[in-house]
Amino acid sequence: QILASAISLSIFIQVGVHMGYSGVLIPQLADDPNIEEFTKHQASWIASLVIISQPIGALLAGPLMDYLGRKKAGIITNIPMLVSWMMIYFTEYSLWPIYIARILAGLSSGMAAVGMIYTSEISHAQFRSMLLTLGTVDASLGILIVTIVGVYLEWHTAAVTYGFLALISLILSFFVPESPHWLANFTDASNTKIKAQMKYLYKEWTRIQDDISVRKKGLNQEESASNPLRFIKGFLERTSYIPMSILGVLFFLQQTSGTYVVIFYTVNIFKSIGGDFGMGFNEYNATTTLGILRFIMSFITLVLSKKLGRRILLIISSAIMALSALATALFLKLNHISTVLWWILISMLTFLCGSALGQMVIPWAMIGELLPTKIRASGNGLVRAFTAIILFIMIKTFPFLTDLITLPMVFGSYSLMSVLTIIFTYFYLPETFGKTLAEIAKYF
Numbered sequence: 001q002i003l004a005s006a007i008s009l010s011i012f013i014q015v016g017v018h019m020g021y022s023g024v025l026i027p028q029l030a031d032d033p034n035i036e037e038f039t040k041h042q043a044s045w046i047a048s049l050v051i052i053s054q055p056i057g058a059l060l061a062g063p064l065m066d067y068l069g070r071k072k073a074g075i076i077t078n079i080p081m082l083v084s085w086m087m088i089y090f091t092e093y094s095l096w097p098i099y100i101a102r103i104l105a106g107l108s109s110g111m112a113a114v115g116m117i118y119t120s121e122i123s124h125a126q127f128r129s130m131l132l133t134l135g136t137v138d139a140s141l142g143i144l145i146v147t148i149v150g151v152y153l154e155w156h157t158a159a160v161t162y163g164f165l166a167l168i169s170l171i172l173s174f175f176v177p178e179s180p181h182w183l184a185n186f187t188d189a190s191n192t193k194i195k196a197q198m199k200y201l202y203k204e205w206t207r208i209q210d211d212i213s214v215r216k217k218g219l220n221q222e223e224s225a226s227n228p229l230r231f232i233k234g235f236l237e238r239t240s241y242i243p244m245s246i247l248g249v250l251f252f253l254q255q256t257s258g259t260y261v262v263i264f265y266t267v268n269i270f271k272s273i274g275g276d277f278g279m280g281f282n283e284y285n286a287t288t289t290l291g292i293l294r295f296i297m298s299f300i301t302l303v304l305s306k307k308l309g310r311r312i313l314l315i316i317s318s319a320i321m322a323l324s325a326l327a328t329a330l331f332l333k334l335n336h337i338s339t340v341l342w343w344i345l346i347s348m349l350t351f352l353c354g355s356a357l358g359q360m361v362i363p364w365a366m367i368g369e370l371l372p373t374k375i376r377a378s379g380n381g382l383v384r385a386f387t388a389i390i391l392f393i394m395i396k397t398f399p400f401l402t403d404l405i406t407l408p409m410v411f412g413s414y415s416l417m418s419v420l421t422i423i424f425t426y427f428y429l430p431e432t433f434g435k436t437l438a439e440i441a442k443y444f
Helices: 002-008 011-031 040-052 054-068 070-089 096-111 113-122 125-152 155-175 180-186 191-201 209-214 228-236 238-256 266-272 283-304 310-333 340-359 362-370 373-405 407-428 437-442
Strands: none
Touching: 002 113, 002 125, 002 155, 011 040, 011 070, 011 096, 011 125, 011 155, 011 266, 011 283, 040 054, 040 096, 040 373, 054 070, 054 096, 054 113, 054 180, 054 373, 070 096, 070 113, 070 155, 096 113, 096 373, 113 125, 113 180, 113 362, 113 373, 125 155, 125 283, 125 362, 180 191, 228 238, 238 362, 238 373, 238 407, 266 283, 266 340, 283 340, 310 340, 310 362, 310 407, 340 362, 340 407, 362 373, 373 407
């Protein structure tokens, strides 16, 4: 189950690459002699198009997972990602191939939820929190790769490297077993076949043995999109709309606290505050340092996820973000003092490390835990679509927002939203650490 989960979540390496890609691509395009009159407006589209297409992919993922299965949906998810890198590689003068490639990458990123759903279904409660965190580790690895490869290689050459990684992920996805949970609830597969899949994944397969023996043929199929009335009624049940509401608020707070925005404009932000930090340390070195620290923090989160609860980790993460964002805002106000530049860098890196500790991890992991089985796939798509829309607005407006209210005020708002995340987590977010999906469902 660990190997199968790792393979299914490997798509998040590509999600991370595309997440950080605009941060290193935009400065290179601005200096590329073949690209004429590269504007801030074009830069904002390159950064945000990968987000605006995510809702489409997220909404497609649910039906694909339910009708084709988790495995086939995972294979399909990898294909647009590979095509996107091929298009970028062959781009020379026009930005339109890059726009289309970013849209395709966004579709795959939106569909990547299949890896989280698959992992939540095949993993034992003892390992589930750690395995679900692998998605964030992979995303952090992708950001690290792009901050190293993208900084030191020309963008066409870098696209070949990213495309090779996408190809490996696609090939490996053919070798994972189908989710026994999907076979039991969405197909007429025999108990013998399901039992064989269970034994392949677990040494002890009693975790869902009872579910198999008492399953009702076609139950979830009747409540899927093939019966719109039952599908809608499924979302109107208390056990569905309460966790959906909790996730909606949680993701809104996540996106408006600046968790992802800084990643999309990393180099430009560091350049705007001076770029040259002294001792040969410039905005590109700062970006690479950020990628390394985020990757290290993802492993720390992986370890802590087995020791601490979701709530504690998210509160600690949000507290670090609130304090460091406020410090960044204050230091940016004092940017005219030469010695302050390093403090700006330290506070920004602390802000991003704090986000990697929980804000970027916990909400995504909890999708597969809080949503009930009958709406897990479709509900996951809706939550991700909503999140992508909020993130698109944040990314598209960031360059113009910094001109309107200045960068210190932007970070001040991030601090405020981080504080609100702490309050919401403390009063409304249920603890899922160490609990089975059945135990979590009883909370609602």
